[in-house]
Amino acid sequence: MVIVLNQHISPDQKRFLRDFLQGRGYQIREITGEEETIFGAVGPSTLDVREVEVLPGVQRVVPLTKPFKLVSREFKPEDTVVSVGPVRIGAGRVSLIAGPCAVESEDQMMRAGEAAADAGAVMLRGGAFKPRTSPYAFQGLGERGLEILKKAGESLGLPVVSEVVSAEHLTMMRGYVDCFQIGARNMQNFELLKSVGGMGMPVILKRGAAARIEEWLMAAEYLMAHGTDQIILCERGIRTFETYTRNSLDISSIPVVKKLSHLPVIVDPSHATGIRDKVLPVALGAVAAGADGLIVEIHPNPEEALSDGAQSLYPEQFEKLSGDIQALCPVLGKELNRRPKVVVASPGAAGASGGTAPGSSENSVPRVAFQGERGAYSEMALGRFFGFDSAQPVPCKHFEDVFQAVLKGEVQRGLLPIENALTGSIHENYDLLLQYRDIKIIGETKIRIQHSLIGVPGSTLEDIKRVYSHPQGLLQCERYLNTWPSWARIPHYDTAGSVSMIMKEGSKQSAAIANSLAAAIYGAQVLKEGIETNPVNYTRFVIIARNEVPxxxxxxxxxxxxxxxxxxxxxxxxxxxxxxxxxxxxxxxxxxxxxxxxxxxxxxxxxxxxxxxxxxxxxxxxxxxxxxxxxxxxxxxx
Missing domain, CATH: 3.30.70.260 (ACT domain)
Known part of the structure; x- marks a missing residue:
């Protein structure tokens, strides 16, 4: 069950509630969100929820109906972002993990790793223990392979992942890898799952060759119930009657699992097809279906590979795949994840002098200024570039306020729209770039502008009598609005601000046009998605910083x-x-x-x-x- 706590619950009340539930056989997970704190209570016991609802400090209780509890969206509605070292998997980014099927030599691993890093991989993979169908096939280099993998990862600045096949290897492997991989053959090796979960480290969990989606999620439940919540689900194809490919990629599992679970989902197109030339189109299809990343096998000389050479990409093929995904991302409203960059703050900030920026701490995420209110498209672009959990958004009223905040060192970065695909350049920001000589561009990102009709919770389309948005938002949704001629169209200074306004007003007769992020931030309800007249509508944003930033x-x-x-x-x-x-x-x-x-x-x-x-x-x-x-x-x- 999910127990929503009162905002002002006392420490004694929280302690009593925890003891009450644990005394009845429940495991407790506390999750603190922006708006509320919850207890996730999971266990074999049956308890009347009314007994919990009457306890001091409890706001409400929500029963969990799925057999998988901790991994379900009922337990945690927000997406989980998995941290593997400095890399974040999820949150609107497509992450590429690449490397050879098996570590064969130091030269092979370095060449493969350099090709992966140069083309945009954010993690390095390589097998050291290889469970093979034939006992005579290459079984991997064992610990020596892990030593080579770790050395390659450290030299390239990439976290590394390798498959664990036995609980006996866990303590040894922990010193070499940043993330464990549970292979398809071991998805239901429950003792191994318990042991890996108890390590508390990130885990990639592959779907078994004949596993149903529910069985896959129950395997993830084992991991989470025994200690780790940093789980990446990996679809790698299931065994069917088809023989033209190694497996059949269940691409429909991606949106299904993302609706059932808060965990990120990646896809292994190499094992899904088993054929090098089929990897690229299948990989693009997986990203289009909503995958948070890909784990791909590459090899400097696939024809000489000791394992899975037929499905391993040449470096130039992986480079093309990365470029194709980068081109596809704006259509999907996503960003291609990149190797983490060291954030160099403005003068007085953490940097070579070892200082701390105003308004930040030594280990804090960078503060990034943008124009608009929370939930604006600029904030969405900010999240795509930096990662939604890797930067602190700082709203500003005017574009020039963003420049001033960066110049004064109040923030480490600024983000500004510079050009729209339909309406052209944002001239004010071009003029400001000329005016502020101590500011320069250090990056760019593009997002697709997707408008939603948003109302207060419980409202319907039939309730609406007036619609608020920025004049451009109203204009860009004119075709849809014309289907409701009775609605009054009222201009507002900001799309996200119009959502904030109708929520404060609280009337079911008022709606706003903005992006769905604004609805989530203000607790509003999306009534209709994708109402823009022209879907080919993109805005390009630039990231600015002080001149001192490299x-x-x-x-x-x-x-x-x-x-x-x-x-x-x-x-x-x-x-x-x-x-x-x-x-x-x-x-x-x-x-x-x-x-x-x-x-x-x-x-x-x-x-x-x-x-x-x-x-x-x-x-x-x-x-x-x-x-x-x-x-x-x-x-x-x-």
Whole structure:
């Protein structure tokens, strides 16, 4: 059962409640959320919920109906984000885990690991103990393999995962891996599950070849009941009558499990197909179906692999897969997870001097400013880039307030919309980037704008008489609103702010148009999703920081700004500098210079060449043909 505690429950009341439940055979998990604290009580005992509801400090009791308790959404409605070292799995990010099926040698592991890291993997996999169908097949290098795997992971800055096949290996393996993997053959090895759960470490739990979804979740329940809540479910295909692939990927299990459970779900397309060329399309399908990540086998020389060479990708195939997923993510409203970056704060913040930023602590997540109220699309973009649990959102009223907060060191980062696919550039922010010379761009992200009709709890479409939203929100949903001609359309200053307003008003006759995140934040009810007229609606956001923050590692994009002399062909001369050096121009935008009528600054987005010397030569030469040339930022293109 789920026991919701009163907001002001005393420590003595909480202690009494815990003792009362444990005395009747229940295990207790306490979960503290933003709005309420709950006790999750799980056990074999049967207890009349009315006996619990009358106890001091109890607000209400919700019975759990699923056979799996701790892993169910009834127990925890919010998504669990699993932390494997600095990597976060879940929360709107697609995480790539890659490496060879088996660790064969130090050279092989390093080459595979470097290919995985370069292409965007955030974790490194490699088998040291290999349960094989044939007793004569390669069984792995054992502890020596784990030593090699750990060395590769540490050199590349990637957490590592390896399969555990025996409880006897757990203590030894704990010193080498950041995450255990329970293979399909051991999904119902309940003694192993108990022992692994008791380690309290992150676990990837693969679905058995003939396991029903409920059996899979019950296996996860064993892990959670015995001590770990850091569980990643992995769909890897089930055995059917089909023989053209190694297994049959049950892609429908992804949305089913995500509705039943709060745990993140990843997919293993390598074992699902067993055929190298089928891995990429199946992987993309899994991501489109809602998977939080992929675990993929790659090998520098698959034809020489000692295990599963036929399904192992070449490094260049994995690189293509990563690029395809990056292109797909904005359509799904997700972000491709990247290797954790060290957050360098502004002056006075934690950095080389060892100081602490104002409003933060040494171990706190970075504070990131955005314009709007909680639940705004900017906050959604913030969560996609940094991770919803890896940054502290700081709402600001105006765009310039974001710049000021970054400049003063009140926050470590700022996030600003810069361009919309339908309405074009946000000119105010271009002008502010020019004005604030101590600020630069260090990253970018894109999200798809998906509008929902949101009402107060218990309301229906038939109750609605008026709809509030930002004027752009109302305009972008005009086709849907036209199907309800009796509704009054009332402009509001902010989409998320309109949700906050109707919740304060409390009328079932009022609705708002915003994103579903705003509904969750304010406790509102989504009445209709996807009501935007044009689904191809994206907004690009830039992340800003003080000049003292280093450029992104291996930047792929640069933004510059300059003006040109007042003479014929001046802009053409500047463009020729870029063309001669094969520097690709992605965008050019002109803005009037304040105080200088009929003169303009040109903003350019450029693909940064792999050779940094080429780009630097281009900048040097541009300086001979332009005026007030500045680099606004070098960063990784989203």
């Amino acid at each position: 450029d992104s590692p291996s930047p792929t994009k640069a933004s510059i700004v300059f003006s040109t002399p007042d003479r014929p062909g001046a802009l053409l001369e500047a463009m020729k500098v870029l063309s001669d050096r094969k520097v690709n121009l992605q965008k050019i935008e002109s803005r009037p210079i304040h105080g200088k009528p009929w003169t303009y600054m040109f903003y350019l987005d450029l693909s940064r060449p792999q050779d940094p010397g080429v780009f630097q030569d281009a900048l040097t030469e541009l300086g001979n043909h332009t005026e007030d040339l500045r680099v606004l930022g070098r960063y990784v293109q989203a």
